[in-house]
Amino acid sequence: MRAVERIGLVVGVFAAVVCAIYWGWTGSTELGVEWVGVMTLLLASLLGFMLAWYTWMTRRRLETDPSDDPLGEVDEIQGEYGFFSPHSWQPLFLAGAASVCFLGLAVGWWLFIIGAVLGVPALIGWTFEYWKGQHAL
Known part of the structure; x- marks a missing residue:
């Protein structure tokens, strides 16, 4: 530090x-x-x-x-780095929607609106994916 x-x-x-x-x-x-x-x-x-x-x-x-510590080893700083979902497809859908939105900035607003419409359900799905189903918290 x-x-x-x-x-x-x-x-x-x-x-x-x-x-x-x-x-x-x-x-x-x-x-x-x-x-x-x-x-x-x-x-x-x-x-x-x-x-x-x-x-x-x-x-x-x-x-x-x-x-x-100048004599410290890399193993000494290990710990939990966070929680990551190995089974989640929602980030892929959200990234695709963001790509369509950014493409819409270059092509036209109609494409940006389509990307936003696709992105809202992906964001909601990613936010609430642990509320129901097999991996509910």
Whole structure:
């Protein structure tokens, strides 16, 4: 966790310094400050600081993380990664509907509407698939 915390700090400081330089550089032109770039760099700086703050707060609450031990083994960080449905077809249907929606943005709104109509039942099915049937919770 310490490595991620340090990376967040480095990204935050770097983006803040570049933001200040960019603000001064574009402010010296006859067109004035280019605010889109300044705001983008400022938000990138805040994102880096947010990442560092979150990992710092998490590191304070948890025990020693195996990734912080230079002599630690990969096996020490094992644990539950989450719950995954090996039998579910709903993500495939949802991905197909999303593909049709994105294709509809290029082809026409009528195709986007068809993708949305196909996507709603797939999303509902994926959300509620463990409420009934063989794999109900």
